[in-house]
Amino acid sequence: AQTVTQSQPEMSVQEAETVTLSCTYDTSESDYYLFWYKQPPSRQMILVIRQEAYKQQNATENRFSVNFQKAAKSFSLKISDSQLGDAAMYFCAYMRRQLTFGSGTQLTVLP
Amino acid sequence: NAGVTQTPKFQVLKTGQSMTLQCAQDMNHEYMSWYRQDPGMGLRLIHYSVGAGITDQGEVPNGYNVSRSTTEDFPLRLLSAAPSQTSVYFCASRQGQGKNYGYTFGSGTRLTVV
Numbered sequence: 001a002q003t004v005t006q007s008q009p010e011m012s013v014q015e016a017e018t019v020t021l022s023c024t025y026d027t028s029e030s031d032y033y034l035f036w037y038k039q040p041p042s043r044q045m046i047l048v049i050r051q052e053a054y055k056q057q058n059a060t061e062n063r064f065s066v067n068f069q070k071a072a073k074s075f076s077l078k079i080s081d082s083q084l085g086d087a088a089m090y091f092c093a094y095m096r097r098q099l100t101f102g103s104g105t106q107l108t109v110l111p
Numbered sequence: 112n113a114g115v116t117q118t119p120k121f122q123v124l125k126t127g128q129s130m131t132l133q134c135a136q137d138m139n140h141e142y143m144s145w146y147r148q149d150p151g152m153g154l155r156l157i158h159y160s161v162g163a164g165i166t167d168q169g170e171v172p173n174g175y176n177v178s179r180s181t182t183e184d185f186p187l188r189l190l191s192a193a194p195s196q197t198s199v200y201f202c203a204s205r206q207g208q209g210k211n212y213g214y215t216f217g218s219g220t221r222l223t224v225v
Contacts, residue, residue, distance in 0.1 A: 009151075035213060043199060045154075045216035052212075091153055098144060098169065099203075099214055101153035 002027045004094050006102035013082045014110050020067075021077045021105045023092030030054075033095040034068065036077045039104075040088040048090070051075065084109050113137050117202050117217035124192040124224045132187040132220050134202030142205045143185040144214070147171065147198040154201060160185055192224045 003026045013019035025034070036048040051059045051068050058066050063080045079086055087109040092102040118133045136143065144159040156169030160179040174196060176188040185204075189196060199221050203214040 004153075033212060043219050043221075045201065045203075045219075047213055047215075050213055095213075098156055098159055099146075099154070101146075101155070103151055103153045 002029075002094050002096065002100045004092055004100050004102035006092055006105050008105045009103070010106045010108070012108040012110055013079070015082055015084060017082055018078060018080045019082055019107065021079075021090055021092075021107070023075045023077070023102055025073050025075065025092070025094045025100075027073070027094065027096070029096050031096075034066075034075045035093040035095065035099070036064070036066070036075075037091045037093060037101075038086075038088045039091065045091075049077065079107075082109050084111065115202055115204055115215050115217035117200075117220050119220060120218065121221050122223070124189070124222065126192060126194060126224060128192050129188070129190050130192065132189075132200055132202075132222075134185045134187065134217060135183050136185075136202075136204040136215070137183065138204065138206070138215065139182060140204035140206050140215075141182070142214075143179065144169070144203050145175070145177065145185070145187045146201045146203065147196075148201060148219075149198050157187065157200075189222075194224045196222065197224045198222060 005024045032053045034051045038046045049061045065078045067076045089104045091104045094100045115136045145157040146154040148154045158177040160166045202217040205214045
C-alpha cells in the first residue's frame with residue numbers, strides 16, 4: 001500500500017518570507033499524480049498544485065512551486081512571499097487511482 | 112456549477128442510531144469517494160465508486176455502507192452509529208482522465224456520536 005509522510009506537524013513563517021513543506025511517499029508504481037491541498041479553518045479542501053510523475057518539470061502555480069524528486073520519492077511545496085491568507089493545514093497526497101493523504105502540516109504565518 | 116454538495120453540514124447522533132450522509136455532484140464525474148478526517152491522521156478513504164453500480168472498500172470501511180445508483184449521487188450510510196465514528200466526512204469526485212485530473216471536494220460534514 002502507498003504511504004505518504006509529512007514529517008513536520010507544524011511550521012511557521014514570517015509574512016513575505018519563503019517556507020518549504022516536506023513530503024515523502026512510498027510506491028512501486030511509475031505513473032501517478034501528486035497533489036498539495038490546503039485546508040483553511042473553513043475546512044474546505046482546496047487544490048494548491050498538481051504534479052504528474054511522468055513530467056520532469058516541477059509544477060508552479062503563482063507563488064506556489066514544488067520540488068519533485070522522483071527517485072528519492074520526495075515532493076516538497078515551496079510558498080514564496082507568504083501571505084496571512086496562506087495560514088492553513090496543508091496536505092500532501094498521492095494518487096494512482098485513489099488519493100492517499102499525509103497527516104498534514106499546520107502552517108502559521110506571522111505578521 | 113455547484114460542484115460537490117454534501118448534506119448535512121453538522122449532525123449529532125446517539126449511539127446506535129442510523130443516518131445517511133448525502134453527496135451529489137453535477138460535473139458528470141465517474142469517480143466518487145468518501146473520506147473521514149480525524150485529528151493527526153489526514154484523510155482516510157472509506158469507500159469509493161468508479162461508476163454507477165460499482166463500489167469498493169477503502170482503508171476504513173467497517174460500519175459504513177454505500178451505493179451508487181446514479182452518476183450524480185453517492186450516499187454514505189451509518190447503520191448503527193458508534194462514538195468511534197465521530198469525525199469530519201468528505202465526499203469527493205473526479206473525472207476519469209483529462210488535464211484537470213484531480214479530486215473536487217465537498218465542504219464536509221461534521222458528525223458527532225454521543
